[in-house]
Amino acid sequence: MQQKDADDAKRRIVMARVGRADDRSRRFDLELWDRVGPEGRFAAAWEMVAETQRMRGGDGEQPRLQRSVLRIERR
Numbered sequence: 001m002q003q004k005d006a007d008d009a010k011r012r013i014v015m016a017r018v019g020r021a022d023d024r025s026r027r028f029d030l031e032l033w034d035r036v037g038p039e040g041r042f043a044a045a046w047e048m049v050a051e052t053q054r055m056r057g058g059d060g061e062q063p064r065l066q067r068s069v070l071r072i073e074r075r
Contacts, residue, residue, distance in 0.1 A: 013032070013040070015028070015032050015035070
């Protein structure tokens with residue numbers, strides 16, 4: 001069953017919308033992301049993270065989270 005889920009995540013979904021430029025209906029967007037599913041949404045978000053890193057001069061290969069360390073001692 002996991003292989004089927006992985007295949008579905010890799011499936012390409014193509015949709016098109018024809019209409020006026022001032023049509024601000026979100027129906028198309030909601031239908032698209034509903035068809036893509038959770039795996040597709042996660043993949044799209046990760047792609048945007050990598051693209052942002054490349055725009056900031058990184059390689060886009062291994063984005064890292066900011067890490068901070070703080071030590072509080074009680075006296």
